[in-house]
Amino acid sequence: MRGIYRGAAFGLITALSLTACGSGDSSDSNPLTGSSKDSGGGKSLVVGSANFPENQLLAEIYAEALEAKGLKVTRKFDIGAREVYYDQIVKGGIQVFPEYNGALLATAVDKTSTATGTEEINAELKKKLPSSVEILDSAEAQDKDSVTVTAETAEKYHLKTLADLKSVAGKWTIGAGSEFKTRTQGWVGLKKIYGVEFGKFQPLDAGAQSTLLKLLESDKVQAANIYTTDPAIVADKLVVLEDPKSLFSSQNVTPLVYKSAVNDTAKSALNAVSAKLTTADLQDMMKKLVNDKEDADTIAKEWLTKAGIVS
Template sequence: MKHYIRGTVVGLVAALSLTACGGGDGGDDNPLAGGGGDSSAITVGSANFPESALLGEIYAQALEGKGLEVERKFNIGAREVYYDQVVKGGIDVMPEYNGALLTTSVDPESKAATTEEINKELTAKLPEGAAILDSSTAEDKDSVTVTKETAQEHDLKTIADLEPVAGQMTIGGPSEFKTRQQGLVGLEGQYGLKFEKFQPLDAGAQATLVELLLDDEIQAADLFTTDPMIAEHGLVVLEDPKHVFSAQNVTPLVYEQGVNEQARTALNAVSAKLTTQHLLDMMKRIVVDKDDQEKVAEEWLKQNALA
């Protein structure tokens, strides 16, 4: 992204951080600040990217459909920001991705790769007061993605194929990608990749990453695998034979005292129905068709007999 990112893209990222994931009307409200809400309400949070906000909205509407009072605190930030809020009870329900949760916040040394292995470790290692509910089959992983032209030029099929050329490439992604095991740390440790440059962006700036990838301002990008723009632009997600990016099932992370049995049942019912294809379809509506996340969430719940 070189010089371009320092000007217009930084401004765009700043704007996205205010608007992505239901993040408000352009004001400067802190989503973690107390809003004078009812203490009996279940607080549902989201990270600062559109899919997380959509999942938060699905959870919130599912709970409201059971007559439970909900307070929304969306667009909070990265896991490094919101995880402690769940552990301390500032957030009661958070849409999570089980593999990333484990290796980012619970046990960075974990080698668990499958859904079963990951959830077993999370159940054993989460701090007292925090818990995971049922995982869905829906997954959204980080990836190393390149354009079709770059893949053809360097004969790239897997992440391992990048080793001879990574030193000539700029890779872009969310700022936290630089320090995560499921990020540059794992890519170097498992594949020996040392990129010429890392260009950090806000987690909500996936569209900007795609644009820069297509313009060859960056040559590789950490894109979420349910991003509809991957198929839209014929991008190539490189295979990950060494499993740097483990299973990433959508899973509710909860503060146990903040969710009663009725709430748990409602959230587990969402997980029982949610698939990766559902995520792809809903994210296309939000990212490409510009539908409101509230409408998309409501329609998905009705279609799956959850509303």
């Protein structure tokens, strides 16, 4: 599902692409706070994240919840898209990761799966994940992919659902992560399920969210793959097109862990996060992170304290 933004200019695209490609071997620095955070020497749990702010924030929440239980944590954030980090989890290089259950199933575990609901998706994951890893409890919180347009575009072309794009998409450009073009929950599914095929595809990188929004609002791309918890949707009055055929499945925030490294104390800490985290919480934290420019570790600690997970 994730890693969706890359800048429009060729130079920016190239620079960001090189950064993303090399990020799998990055240090344990926290890209959201600019600090290196390791809870101490000795054996520690490696908590990873993908290369977009929300996932990094969720990883920080996981890390602080684990540390509150006295566990040692090493942060390895900003790794890249699922195509980069998934094998690292399966092999144990990363041991705790905030995943999105529907995208995990459809893009890494079973690309032929037609499961759309939370319970159905999790049942398939439990059967089909490699034996070295498992999912823990899913949160109520979801952040789904979407195809989003400006209010002006929606009004002009009478767009309400993804199916309404069929008559106009051939002349349009959609902005999304490079992986969106090959995923069923993306370009492939739009054509297969809705008969929608865009004329052009503009790849974007996870670090260029503001660039994506500028491209959309300046009509350089006419549609964009934006996550539904993005505060710009409300702030800029964007229109998320309805998905009546469930192209985009449930995307509950769900811990994916390397079994042999995660003990009962760690599982309890991560499940406690899932038990409390709501979509409204995620939207509120993303507003603080993106719009208000607050530090991720501060936001994480504030939410964990409010949720009664840490004191």
